[in-house]
Amino acid sequence: MTGISLAEAFVAHNYHPLDVVVESGDGAWVTDVTGRRYLDCLAAYSAVNFGHGHPGLIAAAKAQLDRITLTSRAFHNDRLGPFAEALATLAGKDMVLPMNTGAEAVESAIKVARAWGYRVKDVPAGKATIIVADGNFHGRTTTIISFSNDEQARADFGPFTPGFVSVPYGDAAALEAAIDENTVAVLLEPIQGEAGIVVPPADYLPAVRALTSKHNVLFIADEIQSGLGRTGSTFACDLLGVVPDLYLLGKALGGGIVPVSAVVGNSDILGVLRPGEHGSTFGGNPLASAVGLAVVELLATGEMQERARMLGERLQASLRLLLGHGVVAVRGAGLWAGVDIDPALATGRRVCELLAERGVLAKDTHGSTIRLAPPIVVEPEDLDWAVGQLEAVLLELGAG
Numbered sequence: 001m002t003g004i005s006l007a008e009a010f011v012a013h014n015y016h017p018l019d020v021v022v023e024s025g026d027g028a029w030v031t032d033v034t035g036r037r038y039l040d041c042l043a044a045y046s047a048v049n050f051g052h053g054h055p056g057l058i059a060a061a062k063a064q065l066d067r068i069t070l071t072s073r074a075f076h077n078d079r080l081g082p083f084a085e086a087l088a089t090l091a092g093k094d095m096v097l098p099m100n101t102g103a104e105a106v107e108s109a110i111k112v113a114r115a116w117g118y119r120v121k122d123v124p125a126g127k128a129t130i131i132v133a134d135g136n137f138h139g140r141t142t143t144i145i146s147f148s149n150d151e152q153a154r155a156d157f158g159p160f161t162p163g164f165v166s167v168p169y170g171d172a173a174a175l176e177a178a179i180d181e182n183t184v185a186v187l188l189e190p191i192q193g194e195a196g197i198v199v200p201p202a203d204y205l206p207a208v209r210a211l212t213s214k215h216n217v218l219f220i221a222d223e224i225q226s227g228l229g230r231t232g233s234t235f236a237c238d239l240l241g242v243v244p245d246l247y248l249l250g251k252a253l254g255g256g257i258v259p260v261s262a263v264v265g266n267s268d269i270l271g272v273l274r275p276g277e278h279g280s281t282f283g284g285n286p287l288a289s290a291v292g293l294a295v296v297e298l299l300a301t302g303e304m305q306e307r308a309r310m311l312g313e314r315l316q317a318s319l320r321l322l323l324g325h326g327v328v329a330v331r332g333a334g335l336w337a338g339v340d341i342d343p344a345l346a347t348g349r350r351v352c353e354l355l356a357e358r359g360v361l362a363k364d365t366h367g368s369t370i371r372l373a374p375p376i377v378v379e380p381e382d383l384d385w386a387v388g389q390l391e392a393v394l395l396e397l398g399a400g
Helices: 003-010 055-065 080-091 102-119 172-178 204-214 236-240 286-300 303-320 348-357 380-396
Strands: 022-026 029-032 037-040 095-099 129-133 164-167 183-188 218-222 246-249 261-265 327-332 337-341 363-365 369-372
Touching: 037 380, 055 286, 080 095, 080 246, 080 261, 080 286, 095 102, 095 286, 102 129, 102 183, 102 218, 102 246, 102 261, 164 172, 172 204, 183 204, 204 218, 204 236, 286 303, 303 327, 303 337, 303 380, 348 363, 348 369, 348 380
Parallel strands: 129 164, 129 183, 183 218, 218 246
Antiparallel strands: 022 029, 029 037, 095 261, 246 261, 327 337, 337 369, 363 369
16 A cells, blocks of 8 residues: 555545655655655745754654653653743743643633633633634634634533623724723634734734733733744734734744644733643653754754745745736735635635645645745745746746
């Protein structure tokens, strides 16, 4: 049996992958089991921001593998403290709650926000609410899908967790109207990823920050996909000079090597947690902490952020040249773009299949939208080549 048929036979069908079986990777390129190379323009949904097999990150992982990989949080380990200090410093905060996956970071922040609401804001027991945005994607656990309006993620998975109010994304007036005395937090993606790289109006995040401060409500920024260099800054919030109360980080924090996530904030908020109230056997493990520390050190120089900014300008400009030629809209920031294909021409899935045939790996979302998020280490000429392949696909499909 082939790799594809084995996966289809023995792996639950919760994904619909393209028919490519990747065997190895180097930088922005991957190689399949037949030896064919592809330019990776998805980067594992931004988990591989720094490329496949980044030498510094691999070295950190290998060195730690020879020492110790897991202690649980029942004991201290010598890697967690330095990692937490470095990450808190990078974010301008003073405390880190280490977890593993992005969804765990979101779930953790929900618990923290509720505890803060009851213990600090004096919200009546069981009444805390959190405001979210329509079109959000924060994961697929039961609580998180409770406040999603993606029926594909929700259908047949109820009953759902109460305590969430959803308002239109990008509408600060609607958000303020939803705030009441029981609101403990506003949870938002600074740029909505799964929705198609949706960038809100420039005044939206500053208004959210002002409103949450005015009404004594926490502002939680889910930077799991948008953070850690992807948008040309350390965090997407930085693009507008906005500082949330809590950052939710994941994906790229593990360097594409191990799952690492974190809630990062100040002790007046994260300090509401007491021993035994929340935990994770693998959260903050020595291997994850060693890799996470190497990631933070990579970002501390600012070089990756600047590269993403410069290459992002190049990517966005070249994609805009396709408007009216099979593309109806382009959105994005840094090396992150959502490209809406004319639905009369093809679905996003079909475009991604044709791109794969030409050696470019991308992924569709919501019908006719494709997402492009190449590793930040991608070479400029490779980026140009990828857009050229997209243009060729559109012409093949009959675009004018």
